[in-house]
Amino acid sequence: xxxxxxxxxxxxxxxxxxxxxxxxxxxxxxxxxxxxxxxxxxxxxxxxxxxxxxxxxxxxxxxxxxxxxxxxxxxxxxxxxxxxxxxxxxxxxxxxxxxxxxxxxxxxxxxxxxxxxxxxxxxxxxxxxxxxxxxxxxxxxxxxxxxxxxxxxxxxxxxxxxxxxxxxxxxxxxxxxxxxxxxxxxxxxxxxxxxxxxxxxxxxxxxxxxxxxxxxxxxxxxxxxxxxxxx
Numbered sequence: 001x002x003x004x005x006x007x008x009x010x011x012x013x014x015x016x017x018x019x020x021x022x023x024x025x026x027x028x029x030x031x032x033x034x035x036x037x038x039x040x041x042x043x044x045x046x047x048x049x050x051x052x053x054x055x056x057x058x059x060x061x062x063x064x065x066x067x068x069x070x071x072x073x074x075x076x077x078x079x080x081x082x083x084x085x086x087x088x089x090x091x092x093x094x095x096x097x098x099x100x101x102x103x104x105x106x107x108x109x110x111x112x113x114x115x116x117x118x119x120x121x122x123x124x125x126x127x128x129x130x131x132x133x134x135x136x137x138x139x140x141x142x143x144x145x146x147x148x149x150x151x152x153x154x155x156x157x158x159x160x161x162x163x164x165x166x167x168x169x170x171x172x173x174x175x176x177x178x179x180x181x182x183x184x185x186x187x188x189x190x191x192x193x194x195x196x197x198x199x200x201x202x203x204x205x206x207x208x209x210x211x212x213x214x215x216x217x218x219x220x221x222x223x224x225x226x227x228x229x230x231x
Contacts, residue, residue: 001025006036007051019105033057040066046116052079060093067094074115091155129164132224136164150202163222172219
């Protein structure tokens with residue numbers, strides 16, 4: 001497994017490189033965003049680990065630039081800023097996951113393996129998930145409603161696909177966290193609620209028939225009939 005670590009703290013770099021190397025991974029290092037971008041687009045890596053606070057181009061900017069050229073590479077953000085707002089900013093930039101400093105190395109390794117496993121799942125036959133004019137193409141990772149394309153971030157797409165694969169099922173916030181992000185977020189955050197609101201604006205706001213509903217005290221449900229739920 002080949003990993004690019006973009007981090008400017010020598011002590012942390014040493015710990016991560018030593019630990020990942022001992023775990024059988026090959027690690028390359030860049031100490032600033034510009035160098036990280038050059039290495040990321042010029043070489044083949046299975047996963048990128050990006051610190052948010054970098055000299056020059058920061059990790060958020062770096063992530064956005066990488067995503068312009070590669071939609072598939074797994075990206076894990078390291079940040080000392082773990083508030084919901086900062087997490088959402090990183091995910092919206094194209095990151096697949098985040099890990100707040102300080103962290104335990106075992107958690108870092110587990111998240112790396114989860115992200116790489118998810119990104120390397122084999123291509124499946126083209127499947128289009130449909131509901132009331134909403135279509136999600138799981139091969140091209142695109143969505144449209146009534147023929148009009150919906151622009152989604154990577155995280156928004158994963159959330160929408162999860163809802164579409166579980167139509168008419170009430171999904172708790174914990175279920176969504178575990179299946180969309182593949183990790184256990186701090187339950188004190190409202191990341192799920194934030195992203196559900198993002199989806200509502202893009203999927204439902206321009207349509208009379210609403211599909212994404214809140215089931216109070218339980219979670220959310222994707223269904224055409226909202227009689228048992230409320231927006």
